[in-house]
Amino acid sequence: MAEVEVKDSGKDGKKGKQKKMKIHVDFTPMVDMNMLLITFFMFCTTLSKPQTMEISMPTNDKVTEEEQNKVKESEAITILLGDNDRVFYYLGQPKYEDYTSLVESSYGADGIRALLLDRNKTVVDKVKTLKERKKREEIDEVTYDSLMTEAKKTKGSPVVMIKAKLPDEETGSKGATYRNLVDALDEMIICSIGRYAIVDITEGDLFLMENYEKKGALSDQIDTSKLN
Numbered sequence: 001m002a003e004v005e006v007k008d009s010g011k012d013g014k015k016g017k018q019k020k021m022k023i024h025v026d027f028t029p030m031v032d033m034n035m036l037l038i039t040f041f042m043f044c045t046t047l048s049k050p051q052t053m054e055i056s057m058p059t060n061d062k063v064t065e066e067e068q069n070k071v072k073e074s075e076a077i078t079i080l081l082g083d084n085d086r087v088f089y090y091l092g093q094p095k096y097e098d099y100t101s102l103v104e105s106s107y108g109a110d111g112i113r114a115l116l117l118d119r120n121k122t123v124v125d126k127v128k129t130l131k132e133r134k135k136r137e138e139i140d141e142v143t144y145d146s147l148m149t150e151a152k153k154t155k156g157s158p159v160v161m162i163k164a165k166l167p168d169e170e171t172g173s174k175g176a177t178y179r180n181l182v183d184a185l186d187e188m189i190i191c192s193i194g195r196y197a198i199v200d201i202t203e204g205d206l207f208l209m210e211n212y213e214k215k216g217a218l219s220d221q222i223d224t225s226k227l228n
Helices: 028-044 112-119 121-135 141-151 178-190 203-213
Strands: 002-007 020-025 076-081 087-091 103-105 159-164 195-198
Touching (some): 112 121, 112 178, 121 141
Parallel strands (some): 159 195
16 A cells, blocks of 8 residues: 655744655555466466477387388388488389489479379378368367378378488588478478388488489499398
8 A cells, every 4th residue: 555654844843844745655465466467377378389290210220121111112102311402202112223213303392292292192181171170160179189190091191211311421422411301301291191200221222312323324233132
């Protein structure tokens, strides 16, 4: 509360002297009210959920290329991240004798995204329908997440393996960058790819890229025992 203290500055009861007024404001109730408001907003405010990305990282166990490619050939897509922001892909099993089986592409709508959207068309259509239903409030958040997970596991949807080339001091190769990997993972999200993983690159993959650069000149030197 505010209190007003009046002091008489007159001496010996003489009149005509102005009285001084001192105002004192008690802020204790205001502090209490602020604490109550802070507590109210803490309990009533919905905190934003962190946006996370689920990634399957490479295992520490040594896995041969044959074991990596156990998925159906019609579903498998392998993306190779090379030097200088270059990106390649091949479908199904690698064909070492045919350098044209490795296709150079790019990031974005005119590149690898077009391939993934075409191969994953069924899932993309399901995801689009679910988003529209959620927007119309036909399904709640829990149901939406459940149906979305199920949709991305649709039979026949592509399985994508992402392999990044590592730097090599002997050859002077800079390898793929962290940004290349993030760009590739962004394409997985944009194209609603439900099954994908980051896999260690193999000697066979490196051979494919080298043979591609030399327009198939290494095809006659293939030793498959060293490519696994």
